[in-house]
Amino acid sequence: xxxxxxxxxxxxxxxxxxxxxxxxxxxxxxxxxxxxxxxxxxxxxxxxxxxxxxxxxxxxxxxxxxxxxxxxxxxxxxxxxxxxxxxxxxxxxxxxxxxxxxxxxxxxxxxxxxxxxxxxxxxxxxxxxxxxxxxxxxxxxxxxxxxxxxxxxxxxxxxxxxxxxxxxxxxxxxxxxxxxxxxxxxxxxxxxxxxxxxxxxxxxxxxxxxxxxxxxxxxxxxxxxxxxxxxxxxxxxxxx
Amino acid sequence: xxxxxxxxxxxxxxxxxxxxxxxxxxxxxxxxxxxxxxxxxxxxxxxxxxxxxxxxxxxxxxxxxxxxxxxxxxxxxxxxxxxxxxxxxxxxxxxxxxxx
Numbered sequence: 001x002x003x004x005x006x007x008x009x010x011x012x013x014x015x016x017x018x019x020x021x022x023x024x025x026x027x028x029x030x031x032x033x034x035x036x037x038x039x040x041x042x043x044x045x046x047x048x049x050x051x052x053x054x055x056x057x058x059x060x061x062x063x064x065x066x067x068x069x070x071x072x073x074x075x076x077x078x079x080x081x082x083x084x085x086x087x088x089x090x091x092x093x094x095x096x097x098x099x100x101x102x103x104x105x106x107x108x109x110x111x112x113x114x115x116x117x118x119x120x121x122x123x124x125x126x127x128x129x130x131x132x133x134x135x136x137x138x139x140x141x142x143x144x145x146x147x148x149x150x151x152x153x154x155x156x157x158x159x160x161x162x163x164x165x166x167x168x169x170x171x172x173x174x175x176x177x178x179x180x181x182x183x184x185x186x187x188x189x190x191x192x193x194x195x196x197x198x199x200x201x202x203x204x205x206x207x208x209x210x211x212x213x214x215x216x217x218x219x220x221x222x223x224x225x226x227x228x229x230x231x232x233x234x235x236x237x238x239x240x
Numbered sequence: 241x242x243x244x245x246x247x248x249x250x251x252x253x254x255x256x257x258x259x260x261x262x263x264x265x266x267x268x269x270x271x272x273x274x275x276x277x278x279x280x281x282x283x284x285x286x287x288x289x290x291x292x293x294x295x296x297x298x299x300x301x302x303x304x305x306x307x308x309x310x311x312x313x314x315x316x317x318x319x320x321x322x323x324x325x326x327x328x329x330x331x332x333x334x335x336x337x338x339x340x
Contacts, residue, residue, distance in 0.1 A: 022321070023319075023320040023321035023324060024320065026321065026324070027324050030328070044245075045241060045245075047241050048241055048245050048249065051241070051246075051249050052249045052252065052253075055249065055250070055252075055253035056249065056252045056253045056256055057256075058256050061252065061256065065248075065252060071242065071245070072242075072244075074244040074245060074248050076244060076247055076248045076251060079248050079251070079252065080248065080251035080252055080255055083251075083252040083255055083256060084255045084256070084259065087255070087256045087259050088259060089287065090256070090259045090260045090263060091259050091262055091263040091266070092263065092283050092287065093260075093263060093287075094259075094260050094261070094262070094263025094264045094267070095263040095264065095266060095267035096267075096283055096284065097263075097264070097267075098264060098267035101264065109264055110261050110264065113260045113261060113263065113264045114257055114260060114261075116260045116263070118291070121284075122284065122288060125284040126284075129281075129284070169328075169332055170306075170328045170329065170330075170331040170332030170335065171328060173303065173306055173327055173328050173331040174324055174327070174328050176292060176295040176296065176299075176303070176306075176307070176310075176327070177306065177307075177310045177323060177324045177326075177327030177328060177331075178320065178323075178324045179288055179291050179292045179295075180292050180296075180307060180310050180311065180314075180323075180327070181310055181311075181313075181314040181320050181323035181324060181327075182288055182320065183285065183288040183289055183292055184311060184314050184315065185314070185318075185320070186284060186285045186288065192285055195282045195285060195286050195289075196285055196286065196289040197289075198286075199285070199286035199287070199289035199290045199293070200289045200290065200292075200293035201293070202290070203289070203290035203291075203293045203294050204293050204294050204297045207294035207297075207298070215290060215294055216287060216290050216291055217287075217290075218290070219286065219287070219289065219290025219291075219293070220283055220286045220287035220290045221283075221286075222286070223282065223285070223286030223287075223289055223290060224279050224281075224282035224283040224285075224286040224287075225279055225282075226282075227278065227279070227281075227282030227285075227286065228275050228276075228278035228279035228281075228282055231278045231282075232274075232275050232278060
């Protein structure tokens with residue numbers, strides 16, 4: 001990437017966001033193909049796949065919805081309620097993007113958060129923690145994320161029976177691998193040990209005890225609360 | 241597309257957007273300094289740890305080996321793509337040739 005370009009300019013920032021997203025887009029595409037293949041097996045049409053990936057744009061909830069998808073006898077309310085539960089974590093993610101979006105008029109920022117998803121949020125938060133990150137960067141990651149999910153799910157649906165069992169190729173591990181590497185990239189020092197350990201342990205416990213995707217929001221809230229406690233205690237010690 | 245499929249997908253999209261928008265609107269009313277701000281700062285890492293930990297904990301030997309490969313690859317190269325491909329390859333090789 002060019003270091004001579006002014007990084008504060010919107011267009012270079014947008015392109016920077018797009019480029020930074022490429023490794024994640026590959027991981028998303030691997031998952032999108034898997035989802036598209038499964039959607040075909042559940043009897044979803046190409047148009048339905050396109051509408052769902054384009055308008056819902058939330059992988060985890062789309063996987064859960066597939067599980068409940070029965071053409072001719074769709075449990076509409078159950079699918080919508082389950083989707084809300086699986087996607088509750090976006091509440092935290094949109095909230096943490098607020099400092100970045102605060103300068104925008106409300107109507108604009110409400111448009112920007114329509115693209116909030118795990119990967120583009122994680123990447124942009126990583127930038128914000130480094131003191132970088134901008135609205136244009138966020139929009140670049142959003143477009144890259146949306147395109148990779150939209151195209152790969154339709155591609156998977158069209159490829160259909162060519163991939164019989166995607167898990168045997170190891171693609172199912174792409175997300176865990178990506179999230180793990182993203183997490184390691186966020187390491188700021190020993191202050192992160194307690195919140196990450198509390199998040200991991202409470203998420204593992206919650207995943208065993210509670211059905212669904214609650215473990216993500218439970219682990220995230222518990223771990224970050226523990227981090228705030230540790231940080232506040234450290235500040236008091238430093239002052240005293 | 242059937243009407244029921246259309247309504248289901250529109251319902252999913254509406255509820256998901258409502259959550260994304262609410263996060264932004266609620267953040268407006270939250271304090272920006274002190275404990276709450278520290279809490280917010282720690283959310284990204286904690287959510288990522290919460291996403292990853294159960295997947296690794298409930299995985300088999302292949303996933304554990306692959307997670308170690310991802311960590312090593314990332315710490316050495318600092319490259320997300322290398323780490324991801326390394327992990328997928330490791331899990332594939334472990335499942336195929338070692339049968340873990």
